[in-house]
Amino acid sequence: MLGPNGAGKTTTVEILEGLRTPTSGTAMIFGVDVTKDYSTLRDRVGILPQSFEPFDNLKPTEAVQYWAGLYDIKMTKSQVNSLLERVDLTERKSVLSRNLSGGEKRKLGIALSLINEPELLFLDEPTTGLDPKARRDLWRLIEEIRKKGTTVFLTTHYLEEAEKLADDVAIMHKGKIVARGSPRDLIARHGKMTVIVLSGAGSDALREIRRRGIEATEDNGDVLVPVKDPTEMRVVFQKISGIELHAKDIYTRRQSLEDVFLNLVGAKMDEGDLKP
């Protein structure tokens, strides 16, 4: 579930997780109405809430044992170690949680959410606030969980994250799902397949291009011209060849969810905030 801050992602997920009471409507998981009998789902669902923080004064091994106890699960020492190894916390398993890095804390959170070996795992913005390396580490972990057959329901405001991890993306804006499908489908339906990038061409070039009836936008001094197919690309190149451009570089790139989002919402998303 992809959307900017305030779109309603966490509210939706918390309703599905049984953590928030909906004002109206129904929400079902595995055919069970979550507002009526969530207790039957606890064995089948794992949850990593938004902005997860572990208990400061517990070591990862102790936190896992504690959490297992709260699920009525008895874990042997080797099972605890195995789970921590799975999330790559073996070397940090005996460090108090308050001394773990942000990425390690999230990994511990994922370990706790996997204790009951869930069929469905909710990860609410698991990589928000992490540095790029920690984010990539978590992406690897999430992919590994998915490959083992667990359905992962992930909310994010990172377009790259959704594009990289998701089989099925729902874009949420102002409390409504405005588009849904695989990243490839969404790009095909709501975006152009390719963009011609006139790097550093600037606003003068943008004006000249638009004067020739070509749809274009500017992003940080780059002029972007979306095209559907090679035929349209040839036409565009012919039209702009007469313009005196001061571009540093001219290249093409495939469109991404970022472009889809821009087309659907009419604004760009930067760290979750909408920017015109």
Add this chain to the structure above:
Amino acid sequence: MSRILADIKGFGRQYLRSKVGAFFTFAFPILLILLFGAIYSASGNQKVSLPVQNLDGSSFSVAYLNELNNTTLVDIRMIPADADITNYINDNSLSLALQIPVNFGSKIADGLGSNYSGPVLVTIYGDKSQSTFGTAVAAVEAASVSFNYNLSRTLPLVAPGVQGLKEGYKFLDYFLPGVVGITVMTNSLFSMSSICAEYRQRGFFKLLATTKLRKHEWLISKFVFFSIILILSLLTTFAVASAAFGTHSSITVLSLVMIPAGAFLFVSLGMLLGVAIKDPESGVAVANAIGFPMMFLSGSFFPLDMMPDFLQVVAKALPLTYFNNGLRDTMVYGNTGGAIINLLIVVVIGFIFFFLASRLMSWKER
């Protein structure tokens, strides 16, 4: 049950690893007992409450009481004349009392006539080790001297006699239950109010709500955890007081029952406050605003009867008063009946707070 045990273990580790938790459980009561032990080894001279049983009722005994009142050292409260004074002292956990004997008036009249056969003894029941005892004796001696002078100028018509109570007990014996009371309150009330606020702010309640642990199980685990560590704290503080100052108060079965009852009351009150508090800093402020006045007004540091009347009324509205009184009844006075009554009051108030806390507390977003 297994979830409660898991939560006790997990929470207990966190609590005891936090320096604040360990300090307030063990170091704080020991510091208090050492500090006040040293301070109270000297006696004070405040106005003390003196329960008086007048078995005579003549105008002479009334005049004597007026003289006693004129000393301004004591605040006289009457004991029913038909009560057995030793039972009354025990049942009401008194540490001081005065008895004016039967035929006080007729013996004074005889002395003023020609049948003087020595002074009439008014008996002070009290513990010599208490600071209030010296004040009471001084007041009775001053009243006797004035009474004698006014009536006969020369003859010692009245003289004080002393009947020891709880010989060998020190002020610290009376203070020790107060220290335990403060420890139980600070650990349970202060901790729970700020824990609830922190759990809400950091999303721990939401986290717990994702597990199978239920809200009442979490509440019970906190009550059990604090009961265990506070019993250990009582035993440690008692051992230190006994070793350092030779105290004589005793740890009774009832005192060990009082601790969980107190923990139950103040954990529940802390949770109730935690329902309304949004962040840990506010939790500390609110707990202090409620806890500190209670600490000083509930007889933890000094006897309630040394306080002005209106503050004694306030003290009766504070749950810590009943907890302190119950502990003193059983640990110092051996007044089992009084201790049980105070225990029941503590438990009833605890159930009211627990009921309200469990109804009002929510782990979910509303």
